[in-house]
Amino acid sequence: MNTATSNKGDNATSVSLALAGSGGAGVMTAGNMLLEAAALAGYFGLMTRTSGPQIRGGEAAAMLRIATYAVDGPDDRFDALIAVDWLNITRFSAEIPLDADSLLIGDPAQGAAPEALLESGAQSVSVEFKTLAKSIKSGWPNMVALGLLAGFAGLPQDAVEAAIAKSMKKGGDALAASIAAMHLGLSAAQKLPRRMPLAPPQGACSGRWLVTGNQAAGYGAIRGGVRFVAAYPITPATELLEWMAPALTRVGGTLVQAEDELASINMILGASYGGVPSLTATSGPGLSLMIEALGLGVTAEIPLVVVDVMRTGPSTGIATKTEQGDVNIALYGLHGDAPHIVVAPNSIGDCVRATQWAVTLAESLQTPAIVLSDQSFGQARAVIDQPADLAFTSRRKLAEPNAKDYKRYLLTDSGVSPMAVPGMAGIAYTADGLEHNERGTPSSQASDHLAQLDKRRRKLASIDYGDYWADVEGEGELAVITFGSCTGPVREAFARAKDDGLHARLISLRLLSPVQPERLASALAGVRRALIVEQNHSAQFLRYLRAEYDIAAQMTSFHRPGPLPFRPDEIHRRLIDWSRS
Amino acid sequence: MTAVPAVAYTPQSYKSEVKPVWCPGCGDYSVLSAVTKALAKLELPPEQVAVVSGIGCSSRIPAYTNCYGFHGVHGRALAAATGLKVARPDLTVIAAGGDGDGYSIGGNHFLHACRRNVDMTYIVMDNRVYGMTKGQPSPTTEPDWDSKLSPHGTGLREFHPLVIALASGANFIARAFAGDPNGCADLIVQAIRTPGFSFVEVLSPCVTFRPEQREWKTMAHPAAVAPTDDPARAARRLMTDDGFNIGILYAGNRAPYRSAQAARVSPAELEKEFAL
Ligand SMILES: Cc1ncc(C[n+]2csc(CCOP(=O)(O)OP(=O)(O)O)c2C)c(N)n1
Ligand code: SF4
Numbered sequence: 137m138n139t140a141t142s143n144k145g146d147n148a149t150s151v152s153l154a155l156a157g158s159g160g161a162g163v164m165t166a167g168n169m170l171l172e173a174a175a176l177a178g179y180f181g182l183m184t185r186t187s188g189p190q191i192r193g194g195e196a197a198a199m200l201r202i203a204t205y206a207v208d209g210p211d212d213r214f215d216a217l218i219a220v221d222w223l224n225i226t227r228f229s230a231e232i233p234l235d236a237d238s239l240l241i242g243d244p245a246q247g248a249a250p251e252a253l254l255e256s257g258a259q260s261v262s263v264e265f266k267t268l269a270k271s272i273k274s275g276w277p278n279m280v281a282l283g284l285l286a287g288f289a290g291l292p293q294d295a296v297e298a299a300i301a302k303s304m305k306k307g308g309d310a311l312a313a314s315i316a317a318m319h320l321g322l323s324a325a326q327k328l329p330r331r332m333p334l335a336p337p338q339g340a341c342s343g344r345w346l347v348t349g350n351q352a353a354g355y356g357a358i359r360g361g362v363r364f365v366a367a368y369p370i371t372p373a374t375e376l377l378e379w380m381a382p383a384l385t386r387v388g389g390t391l392v393q394a395e396d397e398l399a400s401i402n403m404i405l406g407a408s409y410g411g412v413p414s415l416t417a418t419s420g421p422g423l424s425l426m427i428e429a430l431g432l433g434v435t436a437e438i439p440l441v442v443v444d445v446m447r448t449g450p451s452t453g454i455a456t457k458t459e460q461g462d463v464n465i466a467l468y469g470l471h472g473d474a475p476h477i478v479v480a481p482n483s484i485g486d487c488v489r490a491t492q493w494a495v496t497l498a499e500s501l502q503t504p505a506i507v508l509s510d511q512s513f514g515q516a517r518a519v520i521d522q523p524a525d526l527a528f529t530s531r532r533k534l535a536e537p538n539a540k541d542y543k544r545y546l547l548t549d550s551g552v553s554p555m556a557v558p559g560m561a562g563i564a565y566t567a568d569g570l571e572h573n574e575r576g577t578p579s580s581q582a583s584d585h586l587a588q589l590d591k592r593r594r595k596l597a598s599i600d601y602g603d604y605w606a607d608v609e610g611e612g613e614l615a616v617i618t619f620g621s622c623t624g625p626v627r628e629a630f631a632r633a634k635d636d637g638l639h640a641r642l643i644s645l646r647l648l649s650p651v652q653p654e655r656l657a658s659a660l661a662g663v664r665r666a667l668i669v670e671q672n673h674s675a676q677f678l679r680y681l682r683a684e685y686d687i688a689a690q691m692t693s694f695h696r697p698g699p700l701p702f703r704p705d706e707i708h709r710r711l712i713d714w715s716r717s
Numbered sequence: 718m719t720a721v722p723a724v725a726y727t728p729q730s731y732k733s734e735v736k737p738v739w740c741p742g743c744g745d746y747s748v749l750s751a752v753t754k755a756l757a758k759l760e761l762p763p764e765q766v767a768v769v770s771g772i773g774c775s776s777r778i779p780a781y782t783n784c785y786g787f788h789g790v791h792g793r794a795l796a797a798a799t800g801l802k803v804a805r806p807d808l809t810v811i812a813a814g815g816d817g818d819g820y821s822i823g824g825n826h827f828l829h830a831c832r833r834n835v836d837m838t839y840i841v842m843d844n845r846v847y848g849m850t851k852g853q854p855s856p857t858t859e860p861d862w863d864s865k866l867s868p869h870g871t872g873l874r875e876f877h878p879l880v881i882a883l884a885s886g887a888n889f890i891a892r893a894f895a896g897d898p899n900g901c902a903d904l905i906v907q908a909i910r911t912p913g914f915s916f917v918e919v920l921s922p923c924v925t926f927r928p929e930q931r932e933w934k935t936m937a938h939p940a941a942v943a944p945t946d947d948p949a950r951a952a953r954r955l956m957t958d959d960g961f962n963i964g965i966l967y968a969g970n971r972a973p974y975r976s977a978q979a980a981r982v983s984p985a986e987l988e989k990e991f992a993l
Contacts, residue, residue, distance in 0.1 A: 175993050176993065341993040342993065344992075344993045345988075345991035345992060345993065346991060346993055347991040351990075351991065355984075355987055355988070355991070358984045358987060359984050363804070363977070364800065364803070364804040364977075366796075366799075366800055383987050384977075385977075385978065386980070386981050386982045386986070386987065387980050387981075387982060387983070387984055387987070388977060388978065388979055388980030388981070389977055390803060390804070390976065390977035392799065392800070392803055394796070394829075395825055395826065395828075395829035396825060398792075398793060398796065398825075398826075399793070399796040399799075399825075399826055399829070400796075401796075402789060402790070402793035402796035402797045402800065403796050403797065403799050403800030403803075404800055405787075405789065405797055405800065406769065406787065406789075406796065406797035406798060406799065406800030406801035406802075406804070407800035407801060407803065407804035407805075408800075408804075409787055409797070409801060410767075410800075410801045410804045410805040410808070411804075411805070412804040412805065414800070414804070428790055429789075429790055429793065431790075432789055432790050436787075436789075519993070522988075522992070556785075558764065558765070558767045558785040558801075558805060558808050559764055559765060559805075559807065559808065560764060561762065561764045562764070563764075564763055564764050564783060564784055564785045564786070565785070565786070566779045566780040566785075566786025566787065566788055567786065567787050567788065567789075568780070568786075568788040569788065569789060569790055570788065576780075577735055577780065578780070
């Protein structure tokens, strides 16, 4: 991978920009246009958003990273922050790190920049957005700001115009005014004390996607065969559902807005029992409510998928921010012995494949699967290479109508038993959360309990999960083991550490359950020490590795909670210290 | 889709070989019998019918039928039935269970199933007690009913399922009595035939924990008036009757919840939205 080390002069390879303002200032609109312009010009990029506690109309910031190479996470710092106004902006200072090389651009009409931001050493620059915008009939300051940032990063004017036109489909005077205002921003950028024009893009935009992690997961689900969704809205999973609702209708499926998560999980159990691959999406509080019914899915052997877009917990926590705190509940939250699948995508693009994979695993193994996504994927929008279709094709094994002496929970070698679905004559059965015999008849016999427990565990070990269980990269006696959204920043830290002469292995675990001890052992062969990187307060992933695997390497934990994202430098420094210790 | 049956269906066609766990004399036997009679009358192939329940004595009913059964978790029968029916509109879906299952732990789903008006039938075997957990008060238990868990009674006013169903939008509301399986079967037939969410509250005695409910046979009586489609009249009737008025008490004509439509595009088509 390319790195941002040559980020100087006319050849920046990665530029980070933030655009802040109070509600109604249109910073998100401008941010989205900027990302789209970068995409059309052939760059990669990532946009995340942050806002104050107000439901609507409070201060907000769009945070963008535009680069010549694919980016899976934020950079260490921001090259420029534009504030359309200063309202409560200091609340974002931890999220938008500035330094002496950064520009802090504000409108003098809004007063002086807050001291708390100036302390960073950032160079304060005045641009009269409001006056400039007013010079054009129906011109808006956010469009001036858009032009200013585009000029700062050296984005081509036609790409910015195309991006504006794409989002203002009505065209007309409003479009003309926006473009004119943007042009004023572009020329104002020429007067900035410093600009960071990006190096020419590598490749063109064709074959790339502009997508959020939530959309990617929703699309992966449909590609995996999901045609029924029931769910209750919760940040940061709601957009996944909002994307799926019309998409499902188009492909012949349907989405029911349930009265609560107890209903959503039980609705998808009912639909999947009816033979239709089904999914729900939620976040920690909702997952907590679904746990009892997940046990029913395990016992009655009903396939289903729950996408948990993790947010900062516990309880309501910080609803709009990320954390990897649901490892324990996803793996161990169910009562009894309840083997099930847990998969963690490790990039926005990977949300497509991991979710699709989870659907096919759940279907073919007839058990629930949990997908551990998180807010930093779900609500981030990225320019990515179109994810390869890994063609996960395994499907649910169905019974034959009128099969003789049909037993729903037949003890097969693989543990997977052919499933009858309503409508099939002669083999009707009752799906049951009560322990049962092979026929499905409730049983409290020790022998039936043991046989069914064994069967349900055996089936998870019956298939070859293939190379997709983890991403394993690099060589050496040192390794970093991580998962999910930490993977991007760890990869970037690795690329930087290479320049320091550090060579190590990276293992990003995608299949958390069932555990793959042999695969991990071979991935770790020859490794003496391992650094375990995760984003939560109690090192849940490290504890899981300790409990489930026999790892010879000496393990060190690098963990901290959300809500702030991991930045490459933080991991890079830790990697160097650890490797030398 | 359903072919003309080669052999006529009888109630026996819908009974499984699983032996009920119910106490001798439990009202739920008669409800099982009424369900099988109703299905025979409707001539529905057993494999086209799904019986979905939660947990409780009454919720054991699916496995005693020859239909597809779903014995889920406590209180969530209506949610599972909703998912099944919306995903598989070709099936006849019956949700069934007890008053604890439906009005207490599942109370929220009850409200929203009435509102949602998915085309299915919900049969509650109301014995005004938690039978399975051995005799605690349920939402429909009288306030002064003495029990170990609530000595001297709960002191709480009873839940009124029919009024709540009406207020929440159920499209068909009937009260039946387990002591009259034929009458109960007729009401279930009407419930299944009526599109939308049909609610049949069956007075089904628990002879073990509420032996006094044996007297219900002297108290149940046919409703004196014909069904109405006027919710205001139905509300008045339900609020003022003696609780033993048997029959269809409300039948509306709300359009049922819509199910999935045929596919218009292939999944790959959806990608176009992301492509640059
Ligand atoms: C989550 C949960 N809580 C509690 C129980 C225990 N439980 C089983 S059945 C039941 C009440 C059943 O009462 P009702 O629905 O009226 O049915 P009946 O047994 O009277 O037919 C309870 C509390 C359970 N199974 N699951
Ligand atoms: S305890 Fe009551 S409800 Fe349960 S089976 Fe016995 S009589 Fe029926």
